[in-house]
Amino acid sequence: MSPVSAATDTPKPNLLELLWRAAPENARGPRKGLTVDEVVAAAIELADAEGLEALTVRRLAQSLGKAPMTLYTYVPGKAELVALMLDALFGSMEHTATEGLPWRERLAALARDNYALYRAHPWAAAASPSRPPLGPGQIGKYERELRAFEGLGLSDVDTDDALAYLLGFVRTAAQDAAQSEAERAASAMSDGEWWEVNGPLLAKVLDVDRYPTAVRVGEAAGEAHASAYDPEQAFGFGLERTLDGLAALVEEA
Amino acid sequence: MSPVSAATDTPKPNLLELLWRAAPENARGPRKGLTVDEVVAAAIELADAEGLEALTVRRLAQSLGKAPMTLYTYVPGKAELVALMLDALFGSMEHTATEGLPWRERLAALARDNYALYRAHPWAAAASPSRPPLGPGQIGKYERELRAFEGLGLSDVDTDDALAYLLGFVRTAAQDAAQSEAERAASAMSDGEWWEVNGPLLAKVLDVDRYPTAVRVGEAAGEAHASAYDPEQAFGFGLERTLDGLAALVEEA
DNA sequence: TTCGTACGTTGTATATTGTACAATGTACAT
DNA sequence: ATGTACATTGTACAATATACAACGTACGAA
Numbered sequence: 001m002s003p004v005s006a007a008t009d010t011p012k013p014n015l016l017e018l019l020w021r022a023a024p025e026n027a028r029g030p031r032k033g034l035t036v037d038e039v040v041a042a043a044i045e046l047a048d049a050e051g052l053e054a055l056t057v058r059r060l061a062q063s064l065g066k067a068p069m070t071l072y073t074y075v076p077g078k079a080e081l082v083a084l085m086l087d088a089l090f091g092s093m094e095h096t097a098t099e100g101l102p103w104r105e106r107l108a109a110l111a112r113d114n115y116a117l118y119r120a121h122p123w124a125a126a127a128s129p130s131r132p133p134l135g136p137g138q139i140g141k142y143e144r145e146l147r148a149f150e151g152l153g154l155s156d157v158d159t160d161d162a163l164a165y166l167l168g169f170v171r172t173a174a175q176d177a178a179q180s181e182a183e184r185a186a187s188a189m190s191d192g193e194w195w196e197v198n199g200p201l202l203a204k205v206l207d208v209d210r211y212p213t214a215v216r217v218g219e220a221a222g223e224a225h226a227s228a229y230d231p232e233q234a235f236g237f238g239l240e241r242t243l244d245g246l247a248a249l250v251e252e253a
Numbered sequence: 254m255s256p257v258s259a260a261t262d263t264p265k266p267n268l269l270e271l272l273w274r275a276a277p278e279n280a281r282g283p284r285k286g287l288t289v290d291e292v293v294a295a296a297i298e299l300a301d302a303e304g305l306e307a308l309t310v311r312r313l314a315q316s317l318g319k320a321p322m323t324l325y326t327y328v329p330g331k332a333e334l335v336a337l338m339l340d341a342l343f344g345s346m347e348h349t350a351t352e353g354l355p356w357r358e359r360l361a362a363l364a365r366d367n368y369a370l371y372r373a374h375p376w377a378a379a380a381s382p383s384r385p386p387l388g389p390g391q392i393g394k395y396e397r398e399l400r401a402f403e404g405l406g407l408s409d410v411d412t413d414d415a416l417a418y419l420l421g422f423v424r425t426a427a428q429d430a431a432q433s434e435a436e437r438a439a440s441a442m443s444d445g446e447w448w449e450v451n452g453p454l455l456a457k458v459l460d461v462d463r464y465p466t467a468v469r470v471g472e473a474a475g476e477a478h479a480s481a482y483d484p485e486q487a488f489g490f491g492l493e494r495t496l497d498g499l500a501a502l503v504e505e506a
Numbered sequence: 507t508t509c510g511t512a513c514g515t516t517g518t519a520t521a522t523t524g525t526a527c528a529a530t531g532t533a534c535a536t
Numbered sequence: 537a538t539g540t541a542c543a544t545t546g547t548a549c550a551a552t553a554t555a556c557a558a559c560g561t562a563c564g565a566a
Binding site for chain 1: 515516517
């Protein structure tokens with residue numbers, strides 16, 4: 001318990017208040033040396049450059065020229081910081097103009113814009129939940145993206161479901177792509193070395209009699225993609241399927 | 254460097270060797286008190302009961318009646334342990350018999366089996382990469398699931414892409430469901446309390462003039478699902494779209 | 507103009523994590 | 537019988553988020 005004062009406690013800033021920058025300014029005390037936006041921008045820069053696991057409170061404070069604990073004046077904790085980063089990203093996202101285009105091209109552009117965002121900021125794909133917190137960036141994005149579904153004859157509920165479905169596909173594809181890149185980078189082994197080490201065991205264990213389909217299909221896929229996994233190809237394939245699936249819904253309406 | 258011996262080093266067990274239990278048995282020295290399978294089983298039990306973040310080397314060792322460092326005799330590190338857990342799960346997975354059913358029902362059952370697996374073991378959805386390591390469990394699953402696509406006229410490459418696409422959807426849906434549950438549990442706030450705290454700000458900030466579509470659709474979706482997000486409904490919706498999308502591919506062939 | 511107090515800043519400290527390392531004892535190959 | 541490979545474990549370390557209290561600053565009220 002604090003020594004004397006207990007009446008005038010500073011209320012902890014709520015995540016929603018933070019997202020909307022609705023916290024009341026403090027008149028008393030020393031001036032703040034930073035702003036929430038500066039902290040968030042530095043955090044995004046750090047995560048972009050070195051990944052989400054390099055975004056530590058210490059590193060971030062250092063890049064801002066402050067002591068680690070200082071950041072807790074601006075943000076209640078790391079989870080809230082990541083939420084702010086996401087909302088800032090959504091708010092400044094590039095998006096293709098699609099007015100007047102057929103619906104399928106509108107949705108394809110929407111998907112590609114989101115995919116590009118996640119590919120440019122891989123940490124965002126990992127950190128983004130299916131329903132991000134309702135900040136201004138997220139809501140602006142939601143509003144804009146919903147409008148791409150206008151005129152399709154879908155109910156509001158179906159529209160919401162369809163958008164979430166499309167965005168979920170994009171997020172997963174981007175996550176998979178980022179992860180496959182990260183694995184490749186972390187393995188510190190060329191494909192040749194990998195086969196030299198693991199090839200003999202794999203050859204013994206991948207019995208064609210036991211796993212006839214798996215071996216045949218796996219080999220065909222590996223040759224076609226010139227590697228075990230081609231994320232961009234997977235995105236393209238999935239996007240077509242996803243749009244076909246939504247087309248069936250649209251035709252019903 | 255070790256004091257005297259340097260000639261006979263124990264080679265670190267490779268992940269593939271571990272997955273296929275292909276490590277050579279050690280003749281010398283004391284008997285092992287555990288097996289890799291026991292360690293993996295205990296780890297799965299712990300993760301099932303308390304989540305992936307509760308699965309620490311210390312807790313796992315304690316549940317096995319050993320000192321923490323002992324586990325490193327069985328597994329080179331935590332990452333490999335999780336890979337083993339996943340492969341074990343895939344190897345013991347329940348699956349619906351679907352021979353003779355129409356292809357759409359075969360794939361729907363495949364999706365539901367996977368969804369059930371991830372819902373029963375939420376840590377697996379979080380830990381599972383798009384292309385899990387080639388252990389016996391994973392390969393058996395791959396072989397079986399590929400066969401559900403037989404007779405559709407798809408090329409091997411398309412079959413592989415289609416299966417990955419379907420499984421990716423299921424994994425995402427399960428992740429979202431688990432996360433939405435976790436948030437609800439962690440918030441320690443009833444929906445009523447949440448609205449009491451955040452309602453006033455949200456009402457002010459969700460301007461109908463600025464976000465007309467978002468507000469309308471968001472409200473419709475919220476009312477329809479009787480909550481902000483209904484994971485099971487989202488899975489059902491997405492599964493229909495996904496199967497429709499694959500149907501378009503099948504019809505081409 | 508003075509002064510009390512709210513608040514920004516920061517050094518220190520704690521609990522928790524994965525795991526490296528070296529000591530100890532065991533059991534088989536020779 | 538004995539040397540050595542190996543299982544087990546106690547101790548140690550680096551890194552994490554963040555709680556807490558000390559310190560100084562600058563404004564509102566007197």
